[in-house]
Amino acid sequence: MKCEECQATIEDYIxxxxxxxxxxxxxxHLSSCAACSRCHEEFKREQTIYASYQRDxxxxxxxxxxxxxxxxxQRAIKTATLFETLRERFAGxxxxxxxxxxxxxxxxxxxxxxxxxxxQYASSRGNxxxxxxxxxxxxxxxxxxxxxTVPELPKASSGPAVDQPTIAQVRKDPRRSPATxxxxxxxxxxxxxxxxxxxxxxxxxxxxxxxxxxxPAVLARFDAALSDIDRTIAETKQxxxxxxxxxxxxxxxxxxxxxxxxxxxxxARD
Amino acid sequence: xxxxxxxxxxxxxxxGILMNSAEELTARARSGDHEAFRSIFERYARPIISFxxxxxxxxxxxxxxxxxxxxxxxxxxxxxxxxxxxxxxxFGIAKNVARESLRSRIREDHRVGxxxxxxxxxxxxxxxxxxxxxxxxxxxxxxxxxxALDEDKRVVFTLKVFQQRSYEEIAEITGSSIPKLxxxxxxxxxxxxRRIRPYLGxxxxx
Numbered sequence: 198m199k200c201e202e203c204q205a206t207i208e209d210y211i212x213x214x215x216x217x218x219x220x221x222x223x224x225x226h227l228s229s230c231a232a233c234s235r236c237h238e239e240f241k242r243e244q245t246i247y248a249s250y251q252r253d254x255x256x257x258x259x260x261x262x263x264x265x266x267x268x269x270x271q272r273a274i275k276t277a278t279l280f281e282t283l284r285e286r287f288a289g290x291x292x293x294x295x296x297x298x299x300x301x302x303x304x305x306x307x308x309x310x311x312x313x314x315x316x317q318y319a320s321s322r323g324n325x326x327x328x329x330x331x332x333x334x335x336x337x338x339x340x341x342x343x344x345x346t347v348p349e350l351p352k353a354s355s356g357p358a359v360d361q362p363t364i365a366q367v368r369k370d371p372r373r374s375p376a377t378x379x380x381x382x383x384x385x386x387x388x389x390x391x392x393x394x395x396x397x398x399x400x401x402x403x404x405x406x407x408x409x410x411x412x413p414a415v416l417a418r419f420d421a422a423l424s425d426i427d428r429t430i431a432e433t434k435q436x437x438x439x440x441x442x443x444x445x446x447x448x449x450x451x452x453x454x455x456x457x458x459x460x461x462x463x464x465a466r467d
Numbered sequence: 468x469x470x471x472x473x474x475x476x477x478x479x480x481x482x483g484i485l486m487n488s489a490e491e492l493t494a495r496a497r498s499g500d501h502e503a504f505r506s507i508f509e510r511y512a513r514p515i516i517s518f519x520x521x522x523x524x525x526x527x528x529x530x531x532x533x534x535x536x537x538x539x540x541x542x543x544x545x546x547x548x549x550x551x552x553x554x555x556x557x558f559g560i561a562k563n564v565a566r567e568s569l570r571s572r573i574r575e576d577h578r579v580g581x582x583x584x585x586x587x588x589x590x591x592x593x594x595x596x597x598x599x600x601x602x603x604x605x606x607x608x609x610x611x612x613x614x615a616l617d618e619d620k621r622v623v624f625t626l627k628v629f630q631q632r633s634y635e636e637i638a639e640i641t642g643s644s645i646p647k648l649x650x651x652x653x654x655x656x657x658x659x660x661r662r663i664r665p666y667l668g669x670x671x672x673x
Binding site: 208209212239242243244246247249250251252253254256260261263264265267268271409410411412 | 497498499505508512513516517520526529530533534537538541542545602605606609610627628629649652653656659660663666667
């Protein structure tokens, strides 16, 4: 090895940042070259000086205490924010309809629309289905084939029209509009409910996976808020069963589902 | 080099947790174990505060920025890649925190010229009265010399020479290529050598 090569690699030699073979070559050169050896000694003295460098600074218990205080403050803010968000959502679900004239007006319009649809449906049930559904008066048009969106009707026990419901069957099935074959408002509500339930199941699974990472105080408040929403869902469900087709009850039911999805989604991605 | 520190008043029961591997502590801290995070702090606080102090040159600021480093680390533990070493990750945060601070402050008071009185005095060959005074003076010279390096050179010099990180780790911390790091380090060493040269032959023989 030549002196130029040795001096070019001497920093790496000090840092032990090259291959063993190169290190052996440098070492051999240093033992036989006085100039490079002096250069090497100077580097080593530098290293010694840097190793003795004392900083006027210490890690004190106060430093950790300050960090802990900041972390605690942040946890408190996070908890308060989550709680406030949930509280506002509750106020939105249960307070706003009573307090806000604009929301109340919108709710009345929705209720009128849904009621009109229900009345139209009820009216069509009251008319002679024979006149609307064909000259023979024995069969109705089958519903459009939309698997997964229209519930299946019970099949006839015998007879040639085994796949087609009779008039009596249509009259007994409140989920179907015999005039158009389109989903009824009640049916749409049930489908929406089904979708909310699916979304809630997926989000609940995600939230459960995160539970161990969430601050226990936050988790407790979240669970309490979720229980309140579940109670509301159960009550509105019961109300809608007792008063089938009541648009207000259905509206509250869907709003409660929506809030539960929002709350779970926030917790799952927080 | 990883240095374990011992804080005054630390309960002896905590000794066990300090013996855990860095990987284990990191995994536990990521899953929300507050004590594990505290152990990480105890293990890495000294190298981190030293690095920040070398970067900013002020004790009060170094303490404040160390706080900020660990608070950010805690908040972002979930985003840390599993294959990353906790020490490398912490130094990366510390580097960013120090840089942000440096860019928002004018630091002319930490820059000294080569004609600084202390250097001139030693250049005259006058020996200091005792070793302690020499050490104190040399510490000041090193600190000032560090402050005079540009940021890139200061980062690589501090991490390599004082913290003894590998080039691979420094590349991960800084995002620079290894050839650039070697070039910066070579230049940083040359600048530092120019300032500490008067001390090389005085009482520091190997």
